[in-house]
Amino acid sequence: MPVPEATDAGRPHLVRGLTLLAAIAVVVGDTIGTGVFLVSSDMARVAGSAPRVLAAWVIGGFIVLFGAFCYAELGAAFPKAGGPYVYLSRGIGPLWGFLFGWMSSFLERPVAMATLAAGIVRFISFLWPPIAHPWFTGHVGSYRFTFTTAQPLAAVVVVVATALNYFSVRLSGAIQVLLTLLKVTAILVIVVAGAVVASRISSTAAPAVPPLFSFTSFTALLTALVPAMWAYNGFNDLGDLGEEIVDPQKNIPRAIIVGLAIIAGLYLMANVTYFHVLPFSSVAASEHVASDVVQSFWGQGGAQWLTLAMAISALGALHVVILTGARIPYAMARDRLFFKFAERLHPSFHTPSGSLIFLGAVAALLALSGTFEELYSLFVFAVWIFFALTAVALLRLRLKQPHLNRPYRVWGYPWTPLIFLLAAIALTVNLWTVRPVRSTIGLLVTVAGIPFYYRWRSAMPPISNSEESKLQ
Numbered sequence: 001m002p003v004p005e006a007t008d009a010g011r012p013h014l015v016r017g018l019t020l021l022a023a024i025a026v027v028v029g030d031t032i033g034t035g036v037f038l039v040s041s042d043m044a045r046v047a048g049s050a051p052r053v054l055a056a057w058v059i060g061g062f063i064v065l066f067g068a069f070c071y072a073e074l075g076a077a078f079p080k081a082g083g084p085y086v087y088l089s090r091g092i093g094p095l096w097g098f099l100f101g102w103m104s105s106f107l108e109r110p111v112a113m114a115t116l117a118a119g120i121v122r123f124i125s126f127l128w129p130p131i132a133h134p135w136f137t138g139h140v141g142s143y144r145f146t147f148t149t150a151q152p153l154a155a156v157v158v159v160v161a162t163a164l165n166y167f168s169v170r171l172s173g174a175i176q177v178l179l180t181l182l183k184v185t186a187i188l189v190i191v192v193a194g195a196v197v198a199s200r201i202s203s204t205a206a207p208a209v210p211p212l213f214s215f216t217s218f219t220a221l222l223t224a225l226v227p228a229m230w231a232y233n234g235f236n237d238l239g240d241l242g243e244e245i246v247d248p249q250k251n252i253p254r255a256i257i258v259g260l261a262i263i264a265g266l267y268l269m270a271n272v273t274y275f276h277v278l279p280f281s282s283v284a285a286s287e288h289v290a291s292d293v294v295q296s297f298w299g300q301g302g303a304q305w306l307t308l309a310m311a312i313s314a315l316g317a318l319h320v321v322i323l324t325g326a327r328i329p330y331a332m333a334r335d336r337l338f339f340k341f342a343e344r345l346h347p348s349f350h351t352p353s354g355s356l357i358f359l360g361a362v363a364a365l366l367a368l369s370g371t372f373e374e375l376y377s378l379f380v381f382a383v384w385i386f387f388a389l390t391a392v393a394l395l396r397l398r399l400k401q402p403h404l405n406r407p408y409r410v411w412g413y414p415w416t417p418l419i420f421l422l423a424a425i426a427l428t429v430n431l432w433t434v435r436p437v438r439s440t441i442g443l444l445v446t447v448a449g450i451p452f453y454y455r456w457r458s459a460m461p462p463i464s465n466s467e468e469s470k471l472q
Contacts, residue, residue, distance in 0.1 A: 020251045027259025029180035033317025035231025037290040044284035047224040050275040060228040061264035066420040068260045069410040070394045072253035075239035076407040079248035082331030083239030091393025100386045101332040102449030109325030113363035116318040117154035123311035126288045154367035162360030165322045179316025186309040187266045194273035197297040222430040240324040249407035326355040381431045382442035388424035391417045
């Protein structure tokens, strides 16, 4: 399965327009979206104590750090559009790369886009509560569904963000740097202000701390990791832009590791502030944790301004999810393993216009279908299956191709990729037991791509010896 170079003569091509700073902004901006501002309440409800919640953030940070090492090595070795689609194709086999790309195109990126849009609207509902009021409720068997103004508004947000990505990658990079600075500033404002004034606020309502080491605590911790993993998701996406990053062999590993270190530090500081300012029961009951924390010491006006900043920062995450995600169906279509329209590049902007329109349409439909919590639970299960497979690909490539050019090598090999692999397996199994229906939907969507793979594969011309050598 050949992977053409980005500079094929006579055709529009991707351009290297993202510097190291822009690449770090992509990692930070993609990862910090709505999660850290919202999911601590979900984690508190399932974990039952603040120490368990903080433990979930710390453990999650180490898990994704080990995963970041894997993606840094693979991204530097294969700086191609599509990222994990290329890694899995080279490391395990073309079918597995295709299934990742299929899952990403129909589930991962559209669901991430819809989830972020739902989170943005959730922020807006803090400023204008009538958005969240239901105007229709129905039942299909035992399933209860509710429609509010928030759902069509989330679909509109998806369409607008997709339109922004239609223009040049350099402009997208500049937008991402600005939006990332805004979201980092918003978190730092919460942390610093909380540290200054929290000592004046009583938070004596915290429940008794349950034991950290028991079977119940272990399962609660795994369940609390699900929303934490949603908040950490994004560290792996930079490789999708491999053909558009300046000096990718050096800048991909640097951006992933530096970006993740910034993210983990900000997340932990923010959550310590939440539990320092508010009683545990208030965090668990909150629909807008960060906004409620700010409101407790700055009043309604301060909380509204910060909520607006957080909504804009979530828009930045949505922007980069679309930016990176559109390169996956583009790379597959370029290899003749996806619908042909996804291969189209805009002749002037050099952006994958066909893929952008496709992802925007699917995500807008998903935004109409579910709530913030429902969407990210479906998203996390599907993604972590392929996180595990990516670790397998790295381990297999080390064994099968020991002389492959690797500008960056995983720290702590083989233990760090093995820990990442085991953690990914544990998270997916636990999520399957906790949310079997949505997990099954995610699996069915993924395996539904298999007949399409064999249909497109059979229609491809034979691979020449020179093209075959590119895959070795």
